[in-house]
Amino acid sequence: MTLTNFVKNVQDIMRMDSGVDGDAQRISQLTWMLFLKIFDTKEQEEWAFEDDYDLKGPFVPEKYQWGNWAGVRKADRMSSDELIEFVEELFKELKNLSVDEHTDRRKILVRDVFEDSNNYMKSGVLLWQVIDKINEIDFGDYKERHAFNDIYETILKDLQSAGNAGEYYTPRAVTDFVIDRLNPQIGEKVADFACGTGGFLISALEHMKASKENLTTEESETIKNSLHGIEKKPMPHLLCCTNMILHDIDFPDILHQNSLATNVRDYPEEKKYDVIAMNPPFGGTEEEGIKMNFPAEYRTSETADLFMTLILHRIKKGGRVGIVLPDGFLFGNDNAKIVIKKKLLNEFNLHTIVRLPNGVFAPYTDINTNLLFFDYNGTGTEEVWYYEHQLPEGYKKYTKTKPIRMEEFKAEQEWWDKREENEFAWKVSKEEIIERDYNLDFKNRNVEEEDLDHPEVILKKYNEAVKEVEEIQEKIIAELRKLL
Template sequence: MITREIKNNVDKIWETFWTGGITNPLTVIEQLTYLLFMKWIDEIEKTKEQEADILGLDYEGLLPKNKQHLRWHHLMQLESPEEMYAVVSKEVFPALNELNGTDGLVFSKYMGNAIFMIPTANMLAKVVEIIDNIPMKDSDTLGDLYEYILSKLSTGTSGQFNTPRHIINMIVDLMNPTPKDSIIDPAMGSAGFLIGSSDYIRDHHGDMFFEQDFVDHFNNTMFYGNDIDCTMLSIGAMNMMLHGVSNQNIEYCDSLSEMNKDIEKYTLVLSAPPFGGLLDYKVVSNDLLKIVKTKKTELLFLLLFIRLLKKGGRAAVIVPSGVLFGKTNAHKQIRKEIIENHKLEAIISMPSGIFKPYSGVTTAVMIFTKTGVGGTKNVWFFEMTADGYSLGSKRNPIGENDIPEIIARFSNLEAEKKRKRTEQSFLVSVEELRNNEYDLSINKYKKIEYEELEYDSPKLILDRIQELEEDIIQGIIDLKKILND
């Protein structure tokens, strides 16, 4: 667990950047990520040097012998902030850029785009001093540390559309990743879904880490992520690395374009793709447009998920509510495709405040299995009204939380057959979905019980008003008498 002291150190770093004029949260995280990488690499090098020394072996480090002075512990020995600034800006960053993945660490592939943006020597010295006091050897602490750093995005104005961690954890729990899964998020951002899945595997299948074949799979072929934002790729790669996944498959890729050649490669898709975008047909993969011709990114990503999955593969993805009830041919076609040609299992409607402060858009979790031959019989609907946080812009913790019930009910859908349409969750048959043009809005099927209320007659209400008015008048008369006496 991250300690209060470490949180305070991160807050001090944030304040240092902010007061120094760097106010974009994404820029702060990017610069902090590069500095953390510098320290982390130095810790790795020290460990390997010690091991080689014990075994009496030679060890050739990541940096050549003539650049050992660029390592973190040497920077801490420099005499002045100005000297440190000159070394970091003119030598350290270029040297790290040259690594370009040759160290076997995915993160260093994205150092080639790293731009040193800390404006003054004193700011750099202050941030480096604080980072030096943060322990880097405990992987759990490192992961929690970086999650705390990324949480700063939710209170800033960077425009990044992060999925709240507790929503990610809910979706991961619903899907129950297995040690055999190959998991992808083709719009990965900071890699939250991949992190949630790796944590779930560690918590529920810890015994598998004694088997070398599984360890190789976990570190090399279990987790995949794509993004078109190089800053988010470096942040996501660092996030995965600090959470103990050493060689994740994170790549720059426009997932919806011809650049993406993946077909039936993965067993699990977890994602919250971009909402509301419109793409030119020319930049979209023809494989996707052959199924449904649309420019809408939220619909194109659903088509992509189907293409990425192996037969029997599963998907749990966040979509804007318009996907569920949109009346265009494209909306109807994609819903029909999933319902008729695959197995749609669940629609979990979420309240509009889930993504605040970024957006008030209403969203839903869609869960389906790729079959290619249909299989949808009944679809489970749940109307989430609370997720443990207030639905305003500040998202403060509250007592009401539907998430535990969602997970419990989804794990026992047989019992849901008895639920009434007036309740918070229920099943809807595929026949009824067909009859309603595959509309997946819960309000289409939910029934509301109206309680009959009886009111007094207008005459009786008027009589009571008259009595009250007479009492008021009499009170005024009595007060006047008292004043005149």
């Protein structure tokens, strides 16, 4: 069985189970099982040989280690009914692992992963079939484990058709491009406060690993310890932790909590970061208690605005930020947005906005989005450069079957250091932005194109069209009267 067929075969089995409803649950079911299998491989073949393992381990109690129940010979297996009962017991025990301040982080990770995970499968027969498929993969084989990284991308892309679960996935091309432009260096700390499945963090990991031909052991460890993520929802948190372990990060610093639940005034310098890259959820709302963690002038129900405020409080002086934001942030004029944009332009250098075309985040949203890049320089912005990302020839928009690709950002990469105006690039001064009441929604001024994005413009055009139709109707009626 090829790894490409693995995901399809497993999902086909799960579709026959009455307890699994939809792609999101199938992905969640598969991922906790993969996590336990991968974790067991690492524990048995690597961590068990650490000098202090006898004091810290086992991280998963022996009874519940994958190899001791799922990896046994078929002749020694428990029955299908016993399997379902055992898995229920396994979840109960792993959700309630005893931990304290001295507990190894890997054991804490197991508890956090299973705290909000669920077993959806009701058929022990089908569950054994899934287990058999998973056991065909040798995660102890370095090549096979890293080949599985590509298949993991397939699992993540399936989220795009899994309803609201799609919000957890940012196209790999976008995460790679943002990280490429931010250029994190070995020794710098990188954060994503709504990390989803860990796309930006993995792109940062690969970027730093590729920055030097021969990494020392110390440099490799420094890179692995430089990534910090926070994810509020259980399924993407589980996916992210599994993704990290697949990339040999044994101690993934991925917290399962709401990034907005801590007062932004309380972050000391050591809790700030050199590089922040993220795609915050937008269009959502937060409860009143969450808003109280922000200064009064920044309080809003819009989630993306709260994350922007969080970033402005958690980036180090000299730090760099790349963030995905909708058009609504650019032209929004409510009090909180104005305050955020004033702070952004007065204390940070908002040097680049890449305007993305429709379909980049298809199919779960068609909202127009932008990539904002800024540095914390303390002196503010003088001018903002805009670059209008071009669709490949023959494309009307990006789609699920025709997604954005990293090579399509080559034009931006070649332009980046030259900063010359052309048919796709233009610049705007800070004064122009202030004159427009901090509206950042500047269209390409090098191309004659009517701005039809705003409701008032659409309404004006509609009324003009209605008036023209009425005039034509009146002329036709007049001519008909003459004829009659």
